[in-house]
Amino acid sequence: MEKFEINVLGCGSAKPSPVHNPSSTVVNFRDNLFMIDCGEGAQKEFQRQRLKFSRLNHIFLTHMHGDHVLGLPGLIGTMALSGLEGDITIHTFEDGKKILTSIFDYFNRGLPIDVKFNVIKPEEAVVFENGALRIRTIPLRHKIPAVGYVFEEKPRLRHINRDMCDFHEVPIWAFNTIKAGEDYIKPDGTIIPNRVLTKDPTPPRSYAHISDTAYIPGLAEKIHGVDLLFHETTYLTQDLDKARERGHSTAAQAAQTALDAEAGKLLTGHYSSRYKDNTPFLEEARRIFPNVILGKEGLNIVV
Amino acid sequence: MEKFEINVLGCGSAKPSPVHNPSSTVVNFRDNLFMIDCGEGAQKEFQRQRLKFSRLNHIFLTHMHGDHVLGLPGLIGTMALSGLEGDITIHTFEDGKKILTSIFDYFNRGLPIDVKFNVIKPEEAVVFENGALRIRTIPLRHKIPAVGYVFEEKPRLRHINRDMCDFHEVPIWAFNTIKAGEDYIKPDGTIIPNRVLTKDPTPPRSYAHISDTAYIPGLAEKIHGVDLLFHETTYLTQDLDKARERGHSTAAQAAQTALDAEAGKLLTGHYSSRYKDNTPFLEEARRIFPNVILGKEGLNIVV
Numbered sequence: 001m002e003k004f005e006i007n008v009l010g011c012g013s014a015k016p017s018p019v020h021n022p023s024s025t026v027v028n029f030r031d032n033l034f035m036i037d038c039g040e041g042a043q044k045e046f047q048r049q050r051l052k053f054s055r056l057n058h059i060f061l062t063h064m065h066g067d068h069v070l071g072l073p074g075l076i077g078t079m080a081l082s083g084l085e086g087d088i089t090i091h092t093f094e095d096g097k098k099i100l101t102s103i104f105d106y107f108n109r110g111l112p113i114d115v116k117f118n119v120i121k122p123e124e125a126v127v128f129e130n131g132a133l134r135i136r137t138i139p140l141r142h143k144i145p146a147v148g149y150v151f152e153e154k155p156r157l158r159h160i161n162r163d164m165c166d167f168h169e170v171p172i173w174a175f176n177t178i179k180a181g182e183d184y185i186k187p188d189g190t191i192i193p194n195r196v197l198t199k200d201p202t203p204p205r206s207y208a209h210i211s212d213t214a215y216i217p218g219l220a221e222k223i224h225g226v227d228l229l230f231h232e233t234t235y236l237t238q239d240l241d242k243a244r245e246r247g248h249s250t251a252a253q254a255a256q257t258a259l260d261a262e263a264g265k266l267l268t269g270h271y272s273s274r275y276k277d278n279t280p281f282l283e284e285a286r287r288i289f290p291n292v293i294l295g296k297e298g299l300n301i302v303v
Numbered sequence: 304m305e306k307f308e309i310n311v312l313g314c315g316s317a318k319p320s321p322v323h324n325p326s327s328t329v330v331n332f333r334d335n336l337f338m339i340d341c342g343e344g345a346q347k348e349f350q351r352q353r354l355k356f357s358r359l360n361h362i363f364l365t366h367m368h369g370d371h372v373l374g375l376p377g378l379i380g381t382m383a384l385s386g387l388e389g390d391i392t393i394h395t396f397e398d399g400k401k402i403l404t405s406i407f408d409y410f411n412r413g414l415p416i417d418v419k420f421n422v423i424k425p426e427e428a429v430v431f432e433n434g435a436l437r438i439r440t441i442p443l444r445h446k447i448p449a450v451g452y453v454f455e456e457k458p459r460l461r462h463i464n465r466d467m468c469d470f471h472e473v474p475i476w477a478f479n480t481i482k483a484g485e486d487y488i489k490p491d492g493t494i495i496p497n498r499v500l501t502k503d504p505t506p507p508r509s510y511a512h513i514s515d516t517a518y519i520p521g522l523a524e525k526i527h528g529v530d531l532l533f534h535e536t537t538y539l540t541q542d543l544d545k546a547r548e549r550g551h552s553t554a555a556q557a558a559q560t561a562l563d564a565e566a567g568k569l570l571t572g573h574y575s576s577r578y579k580d581n582t583p584f585l586e587e588a589r590r591i592f593p594n595v596i597l598g599k600e601g602l603n604i605v606v
Contacts (some may be wrong), residue, residue, distance in 0.1 A: 015384040018351040022377070040377045041344045048321040056377040070377050074325070074343045077369050081318040099409045106402045107369040 002030045004153060004205050004303040006228065010037075010043040011269035011295045013234050013248075014067045021045055021297055022067035023228065023270060026056075027207060028153055029133055035059045036149060036209050041070035043078050045297060053079045058128065059093040060135070061212055063146035064099070066073035072100065073107045075276055080111035087114040093145060094119050122147055124222070136223050142247040148210040150223055158198035168192050205303045208263075211270050214244065215253035220260030228303045229263040230295070232270035233281050239272075248272075252280040255288035269295035304360075305333045307456060307508050309531065311602040312348040313340075314572030316537050316551075317370045324348055324600055325370035326573060328533065329359075330454055330510060338362045339452060339512050345374035346381050348600060356382045361431065363438070364395040365514055366449035367402070375403065376410045383414035390417040394430055396448055397422050403572055425450055441525050443516035445550040450514070451513040453526060461501035471495045508606045514573050518546065518556035523563030531606045532566040532597070535573035536584050542575075551575075554584040558591035572598035 005028045012020025022039025026046065033056040035042070045115075046053070053283060056079070061069055069092075073247050076088065090100065097117040104115055120127050122145040128135035132154055138149040157179035165175070170184050170192070178184055184192045189191055208223040210234035223229065234248035243250050251268060258266035266289055282294040308331040315323025323489055325342025329349065336359040338345070349356070359382070372395075379391065392401065400420040407418055416470055423430050423440055425448040431438035435457055440450040460482035468478070473487050473495070487495045511526040514535035526532065536549035546553050554571060561569035569592055571584045578584075585597040597603060 015379070015381050016347055016350075018347060021347070040374065041347060044319055044321060044324070045342060064409075066376055066380050070373070070410070071343065073369055074319070074373050078318050099405070102402070102405060105369075107373070 001202065004029050004207070006207060006230070006299075006303065007049055007051065007266070008267075008269065008297055008299040008301075009042050009049070010291040010297060011271060012039075012067075013270045013272050014065065015273045016040070016067065017273040020271060020273070022070075023062075023072065023211065024068075024289075025209060026051055027209075028055075029151065029153075031055060031287060032057070034128075034151070035067040037062055037211070038069045038075055040070045040074075043075040046075070047107065049298065049300075053054055053084055057088055059088065059090045060127070060149050061090065061096055062140070062143055062148065062209070063144055064093065064096045065144065065212070065283050066179050068212075069096070069100070073103050076104065077108055077111065080108070080113045085112040087116050089116045089118050091118045091120050093121065120147065138208075138210070138219070140210065141216055141297050142212045142214065144202075146212055147220075148208060148213070148223075151207040151209075151237055153204040153206065155204050156201040158194070158201050161197055161199050168197065168199060176242050189267045207303050208261075210254075210257070212248060212249045215249050215257070220257050223257075223261050223263070224274070225262055226266060227264040228267060228301065229258050229261060229265070230267040231257055233268040233285065234270050234272050236275065236284055239274075242272075250289055251284040255285040255292065258285075258289040258292075263291075265291045265293055265301075267293045267295050267301060304505065306451055307332050307510070307606040309510060309570070309602075309604045310352055310354060310532070311570075311572065311600055311604075311606065312352070313342050313344050313600060314574060314598040315342075315370075316575050317368065318576045319343070319370065320576040323574065323576070325373075326365075326514065327371075327374065328512060329354055330512075331358075332454065332456075334358055335360070336433075337438070337454070338581050340365055340371040340514070341374040341378055342370045343373045343377075343469050346378040349378070351516045352601065352603075356385050356387055356552055359524070360389075360391055362391065362393045363430070363452050364393065364399055365443070365512070366445055367396065367399045368447065368515070372399070372403070372516075376406050379407065379416055379418060380411055380414065383411070384418045386423065388415040388421050392419045392421055394421045394423050396424070402515065415428045415491075423450065434604050441511075441513070442517055443513065445515045445517065449515055451511060451516070451526075452512040453529065454512075456507040456509065458507050461497070463506050464500055464502050471500065473500060475590040508509050510606045511564075513557075513560070515551060517550045518552050518560070521561050526560075526564045526566070528565055530567040531570060531604065532561050532564060532568070533570040533572060534560055536571040536588065537573050537576065539587055542577075546577075554587040556590055558588035561588075561592040563596075566592075566594075568596055570598050570604060 006028040009024035010021030024042035231254035233251040235243040310329040312327035313324030328346035443449040534557035536554040538546040
């Protein structure tokens with residue numbers, strides 16, 4: 001199966017602890033790396049996990065709080081010092097583009113890497129698309145404008161049923177159109193239906209990254225059927241008042257969204273530093289939704 | 304003895320490696336913490352070494368390269384989130400004040416910590432002074448303006464020789480002036496010389512922090528007799544051409560400065576990430592100056 005994996009680089013929150021980095025996640029889709037948020041220390045963790053800078057061309061920012069973006073100038077400086085050239089695109093809001101441009105102009109002057117910006121808005125939109133992948137934004141509820149990102153693999157080509165193709169004497173040059181779903185018309189005019197010549201493809205996979213946000217009751221339907229859901233779990237229910245006050249979610253609320261969305265798996269993270277031990281997040285979430293992965297730095301998860 | 308210690312938070316260089324943080328050092332002088340440079344990840348290492356944010360009120364920047372300053376906004380944000388209030392003073396050049404102000408205005412808006420700036424120049428000057436400590440700058444030779452910092456303990460009070468004071472019936476109220484070096488005049492007019500009543504104080508200690516810089520032949524005399532010298536060792540002599548080209552020093556050059564300055568100890572650091580193993584820095588420096596400490600994160604050194 002083609003690679004579609006998540007690497008957790010940082011799952012602490014605004015006040016990092018000695019054990020957690022601030023936010024950063026890497027989506028490895030067929031060996032193209034997409035970074036979501038870039039908190040301080042992301043570049044170090046990126047290297048520690050043996051990810052390749054040369055594979056990284058897009059960085060998606062969820063919002064402009066420092067713990068999600070302050071690793072950017074260092075990351076880009078290090079990429080340039082690693083001998084990389086070319087460009088990297090940062091997807092962020094207009095004000096993010098403005099402050100980051102002034103920071104890069106000061107600290108990354110004259111580097112061979114060209115930083116481009118794709119200005120996004122806090123609304124539902126497709127922000128990246130190629131032949132195999134679509135990335136869309138979902139507006140979240142936080143103290144400042146914020147979006148989540150949904151990575152959706154596009155439907156794949158059908159698998160050739162080689163025995164049936166041989167039986168019907170289908171020439172190899174016709175395979176591509178058959179994989180794409182077309183019937184085969186024999187030289188004598190006989191139509192061989194596509195379903196005879198092919199098998200169903202693997203269903204397309206999807207990953208939703210939801211951080212930072214208060215609980216949104218209607219969110220589940222926007223990410224329905226997602227295979228892997230990262231949903232921020234800054235607090236436990238015992239601190240629900242703080243979650244509400246600060247625009248964050250509890251483990252139970254994240255699990256409720258995973259349950260309502262009929263997600264395959266839930267990945268937790270963005271833990272408040274007030275909790276020395278994170279296992280209660282796993283326990284709280286599992287009471288509502290069984291398939292929970294307790295996020296931590298260094299984790300590699302297949303979607 | 305009153306505390307005068309160095310904590311190494313980061314001893315990597317511009318391109319951090321998975322094992323080294325970019326530059327940051329903390330000087331603990333009588334439980335007041337003075338930070339020199341604040342590369343990305345300094346706040347995490349600060350906490351890991353169990354240093355106290357409440358003791359940190361001054362940050363001294365050597366120069367405005369990202370690997371020496373990009374940990375600042377995160378550090379200050381975390382201090383505020385830790386419930387600290389009051390002010391913190393950043394000692395930097397005019398252009399450093401300008402870009403840092405715009406970064407703090409964006410990312411640290413409304414925080415209860417008041418960031419003040421003490422604008423310094425790349426010249427010899429006293430930049431901080433209190434009753435016990437003086438900190439002065441020394442201009443260095445780098446690609447952009449840079450200074451080193453010398454921390455000098457002020458001469459301490461003389462120790463009371465209790466037996467002699469008792470013998471001469473010196474009242475306790477006179478001890479403070481005697482510690483300060485004055486003679487004691489008995490009620491009958493007899494003068495008891497200070498040297499009879501006191502013992503020499505411990506000699507004042509000093510620490511010099513020299514980073515980033517090319518080798519400066521005249522530097523040694525400006526830091527003569529320093530107890531502990533941190534001098535950057537970005538390269539080994541085998542890469543002397545790179546050191547010259549990029550405004551850095553080799554381990555041998557740092558050792559030569561330590562030797563010429565008759566320093567007590569030399570601490571190495573700011574290693575280029577091209578060297579996977581740092582022990583050759585120790586070997587190269589020791590051939591010239593014997594008392595070398597190989598800098599690494601987590602090290603605590605008594606001056």
